[in-house]
Amino acid sequence: MKCNFCEWRCELSEKPGICGRYIEQDGRIVEREPFDWIDFYPYTIESMPFYHALSGEYVVQTGTVSCNARCSYCINSHLAIEENEKRLLKHKDAEQLVKMVKQTGSAGVVFALNEVTCFLPSAIAVADLLHEEGLYAGCLTNGFQTEETANLLAEKMDFINVSLKSLSNEFYKKDLGLPGVDPVLRNIKIFNEKTHLEIVTPLVHEVVDNEIYDIADFICSVNPEIVWHLFRLMPNHERSDERDMTHEEMLKIYETVIKKLPFTYLGNFAGSLWVDTYCPDCGELIVKRICTGAWLGGTVYSLLEKGCCPKCGRKIPGVYMDA
Secondary structure: OEOOOEOOOOEOOOOOOOOOOEEEEOOEEEEOOOOEEOEEEEEEHHHOOOOOEOOOOEEEEEEOOOOOOOOOOOOOHHHHOOOOOOOOOEEOOHHHHHHHHHHOOOOEEEEOOOOHHHHHHHHHHHHHHHHHOOOEEEEEEOOOEOHHHHHHHHHHOOEEEEEOOOOOHHHHHHHHOOOOOHHHHHHHHHHHHHOEEEEEEEEOHHHHHHOHHHHHHHHHHHOOOOEEEEEEOOOOHHHOOOOOOOHHHHHHHHHHHOOOOOOEEEEOOEOOOOOOEEOOOOOOEEEEEEEEEOOEEEEEEEOOEOOEOOOOOOEOOOEOOOO
């Protein structure tokens, strides 16, 4: 029986597939460890990163282990790639997890740490219960899902952040262990049409040198108001010896692409000056943020009034609790 959650479409009749998280049971695809989480703690939503969703709120971040990709620079390789039989997964069913969200005063849950497609049924069950309680659900994803899964996520998640790492099939094969980028590009279009979408692109030399502006053009062709996070990637995992990019290199990219994608942000700087939101029409500073390293930080203040610029009234795309 083939799994239809991600584009690998693994045959599960004899053994778990690429991610190792599913088995066939009585003619159905089921999780091996449903509702078993590696962690669940409140964080600022900006640290996910989501900059145009529930600004200033805390959300519970959670996830499991494994992935359907093998990124050479994975920042969570200890969870997503490396086998660890001594790992400690903590069980909380949907009711227990949502109860904890309410007890912490958080606005909802963001499924992160590893690829959401690896625990899809659990994530959907939690999202449904969150919505019943008037809370929010979001996720991070590499976007390598089937079209059916992408539509399901778009229906169930209030906001989604896709990691678009390149436009090159060769790069996806070499550095991510995936067959190609086309399913990701297709799913970005689906998410853009049906839910709030943000995109993050890690800045690695091959992408910066060859195609960063092509990525900007692609995002602009889908929707020029998509939120785009440029992530200053520190050498990590298999790229631990790689040279870090210079401040000047990244600033040049930022200053070029923000002219066509006004909601572009440059993160992973302590105290970054490039994480604030300005109104594209009148130039008003409407959301002030602080970055304390990686994406950690939060919103200092927001002048948005029901999702609009307080000076000129321009609509700013996003998910707002007071809208």
